[in-house]
Amino acid sequence: MSTETPKRIAILGFSLETNRFALPCGEQEFRDRGLFYGDEITKDARRPAPLIHGGICGFFKVMDAHAPWEPVPIVFANAHPNGPAEASFFNQLLDTMRDGLEKAGKLDGVYICEHGAGLAEGNDDPDGEVFALVRGIVGPDVPVIATLDLHANVSERMVSEPDVLISYITNPHVDKLERGEEAARCMIEMFNGVKPKMASIRLPLVGPSVTLLTAEGHPYGDLIRLGQTKLGPDIMNVSITGGFAYSDTDRNGMTITVTAREDQAKADALARDLAIAGWADRERYQTKMTSLDDCTRMALEVSKDANKPNLLFCDPADNPGGGGRGNTTYILKAFAEAGVENCIFAVFNDPALVERATAAGVGARFKATFNSEETNEFSLPFEADVTVERLSDGEFEGTLGMAKDRTIQIGRSCLLRLGGIQIIVISIRQQCLSNDFLAHFGLDAAAARVTVVKSRGHFRAGFQHIFPPDRIIEADVPGLSSNNLLTFQWKNLPRPVYPMDPETTWEPPAA
Ligand SMILES: [Zn+2]
Structure with a gap:
């Protein structure tokens, strides 16, 4: 003692x-x-x-x-x-x-x-x-x-x-x-x-x-x-x-x-x-992003062919873990219009839509407006007929990756079906850290042909048991946390910096 x-x-x-x-x-x-x-x-x-x-x-x-x-x-x-x-x-x-x-x-x-x-x-x-x-x-x-x-x-x-x-x-x-x-x-x-x-x-x-x-x-x-x-x-x-x-x-x-x-x-x-x-x-330090057209083509292919390994698409540009709103619709709209099936979209941040689905109740079908109350320029509204499959109070304990052994609060939330796509909609903006977020709604990325997450990279620790790195596709769409750094109007970031300015030089301090 x-x-x-x-x-x-x-x-x-x-x-x-x-x-x-x-x-x-x-x-x-x-x-x-x-x-x-x-x-x-x-x-x-x-x-x-x-x-x-x-x-x-x-x-x-x-x-x-x-x-x-x-x-x-x-x-x-x-x-x-x-x-x-x-x-x-x-x-x-x-x-x-x-x-x-x-x-x-x-x-x-x-x-x-x-x-x-x-x-x-x-x-x-x-x-x-x-x-x-x-x-x-x-x-x-x-x-x-x-x-x-x-x-x-x-x-x-x-x-x-x-x-x-x-x-x-x-x-x-x-x-x-x-x-x-x-x-x-x-x-x-x-x-x-x-x-x-x-x-x-x-x-x-x-x-x-x-x-x-x-x-x-x-x-x-x-x-x-x-x-x-x-x-x-x-x-x-x-x-x-x-x-x-x-x-x-x-x-x-x-x-x-x-x-x-x-x-x-x-x-x-x-x-x-x-x-x-x-x-x-x-x-x-170079990116290898995939265009939305190529992502859509790949997603459609695997959703129609059970012999192809399933894929995970991530949206680094609308990463709530990087300040993104977690609600841009570029990928959702493209995949829905192309007819991608057996697809889980996790997670979409839209408190107003959760309220609407909660009021409608499980089993209800209604015309949903994604982003009805959002003002960010990247978060365009998108309308589609959806069915409410599940509702939740949005609290669970994680078992994987960065969610492991932690209480996760996503706020009131719901699972919507839009054709062949199931969308988890949350009301506390955050990124999908692991398959636990899907399991909370009775889903499993291992059983889906296509999974989409709005996350830059933290999801990797929570899905690595399902998706090796070569089955993770980084989608190149616009957003507040886009990896195309030259598209931002920087005011304070020191220039030149590598790799935005390839001519950047640096000399070590004297030994
Ligand atoms: Zn960090």
């Missing part, structure tokens, strides 16, 4: 991946995914199938197992990727953080669970703002450790304020829990006297989101794996964030951040070596 005084550790965070081209989001959007105050954090983090971010669960897991400690939970705000946080909400959140930290009494550490690609209205570096606020209150001697999403856009402030930055190393992100555990272990090392030193280098490399997978055969995964081979007594952490282009900030660009246990020179040298390796491999 340990006799040391329990460590008092504050827990807080702001987690929003911001697509600058999407509309601002406020408190309701954070409530939709998870807005936790005070003890609500502790309660949810310690329950089975939690709702709260895996990083916080992992931090609690290690701390709970290590020694008596006293969590000082303050606030954690997590939204599905969206536009900038409304200024009023973000400022209120900062006030809650400031107030909580000031009233906390003596703290021994702070864990920040942050996304790192945030924007707030009028604030292009809200993540750096949170980090600076924390450091300003606790002072230079209290360990401050933050975890980041792999898609974080890392600012200078985000490196200079905390002691350690830890980003995910998997995409799809199946290591959130492990990174939270790592944050706790690093904090314990700091309690035992380690004084980490960080080095960070940003490359002018903004990979289209579909090129940032970490599986074998992908350049980004290769670079992350190279970084992981350098961990040891000297090097505590290597975090290589691919960034999130659609934030459109001056901090966009792949960033290599190395934390050494004692020696700044070792962190500097390794960050430089990895940046050189990453830059040398830049030409592999």
